[in-house]
Amino acid sequence: MLRCNDYIFAESLEEAYKLNQKKNNVIVGGNGWLKLRKRQWGTVIDLSGLGLDKIDENDEEFRIGAMVCLSDLENHKGLDKYTCGAVKDSLKHIVGTQFRNTVTVGGSIYGRFGFSDVLSIFMAMDSYVELYKGGIVVMSEFAKMPYDRDILVNIIIKKKPLKIGYSSFRNQSTDFPVVTCAVAIGEGRIATVVGARPSKADIRTDSAEALEDINDYAIKTAKSFDYQSNMRASAEYREHIAKVLIKRTVERIINN
Ligand SMILES: Cc1cc2nc3c(=O)[nH]c(=O)nc-3n(C[C@H](O)[C@H](O)[C@H](O)COP(=O)(O)OP(=O)(O)OC[C@H]3O[C@@H](n4cnc5c(N)ncnc54)[C@H](O)[C@@H]3O)c2cc1C
Incomplete structure (x- = not known):
């Protein structure tokens, strides 16, 4: 309470x-x-009286107010099209519809939770947070910043020509994820985010040539992150799952 x-x-x-x-x-x-x-x-x-509950889209970007709830993100047609369903895939396992109708994207990103599906999917895209005093900060930098007393106002996604995919693994539907995985391919490079290790999401980028052997890419990329054990899974199991999720997500993007 x-x-x-x-x-x-x-x-x-x-x-x-x-x-x-x-x-x-x-x-x-x-x-x-x-x-x-x-x-x-x-x-x-x-902050609910400040008009921050809207998603604006133009040719260059999406601008998502901090008070937008997760189900509005999930059901936004433009975001769904741009991300080939990846935003929806990242949110659909979070607790349940009623919960996603109330919790906000601002609270989810500000929290920088280790288990966050929300942070994982945004980090894979060309995305930024707009802070009231701190200005515009790249999402992957924001994820590393210490907590301060600024206000997260908007989240911005630049519409880069990317193909995006998302996968997560849970021991049980609606539980916290054991591993999250978001991949974006485009402009000659691949970005892979792995989160819930159980520490917060982190990103690896490579040239698209790394995908000549997808299995090899998945093994090497999964190995490059650090993992810890907790009540949900051991570090070794997480690394194994990360490898599988990276491989499957890349294959899904390439075959689409
Ligand atoms: C039981 C449970 C299960 C969950 N499972 C998952 C899951 O599987 N995957 C997942 O990704 N997430 C999960 N979450 C997290 C959830 O999706 C939200 O991220 C979380 O509830 C925070 O969003 P909120 O709007 O409720 O924020 P609040 O709880 O209202 O706030 C969270 C924090 O953010 C701060 N804050 C909020 N808005 C702003 C702002 N605009 N500027 C600055 N600071 C701000 C608050 O002061 C607070 O410190 C779970 C949460 C719960 C409670």
Whole structure:
């Protein structure tokens, strides 16, 4: 349950930013993760009145507001077409429809969770976060940045000519993933993201020539990430699954 002394609907990003500088205050997205924390907050800052719940698309890019819920991402026709269904594939196993109707893309990316399907798929694309004070930052850089008190306003995806694919492996449907894998091929290169190792998603890029032998590419790329064991899987098992997911995802993209 979310416990707080005060709950404010911010009237501007500046107001939200100023309130968020106090350590005991917090921004709320969809409250999916925040409510699990056993803490009494000072002021909870709600961004839902700031028009950040829209996805804008033009010839060059998608601009996705931080308060867009995961099911709006999942059902956006333009994103689905651009990513050949990969965004939908990345989100469809996250808990259930009602949950995805409430949790936000801003909370998901800001959280930079190790298990994140959301971070994994965005990292494979040419994507950026727009921070209120920090400006525009490449997604893979943002993933490594320490948590601060800035506000994530938008996520931007540049429409590069890429073919994109997504796979994940779960011990049980709707559980956290054991391994996530997102691949983007285009402009003479391949980018492969592997997440839930269980540490957060990371990316490897190679020239497209590396795909002359897909099996070899999958083995080498899977080996280049580090893995740890936890209650869901051992490090060795994760590496094996990563290899299988990379190979299958690349083959699916190439054969489509
Ligand atoms: C039981 C459970 C299972 C899950 N399974 C998966 C899964 O399989 N795969 C997956 O990818 N994800 C999974 N998630 C994560 C989920 O998809 C969301 O990413 C998560 O709930 C956070 O989104 P939210 O909108 O609820 O954010 P909140 O819980 O509201 O916020 C999360 C954090 O982000 C901060 N924040 C929110 N919005 C902003 C903003 N605009 N600017 C700055 N900071 C902000 C908050 O202060 C807080 O620290 C799971 C979550 C739960 C609770």
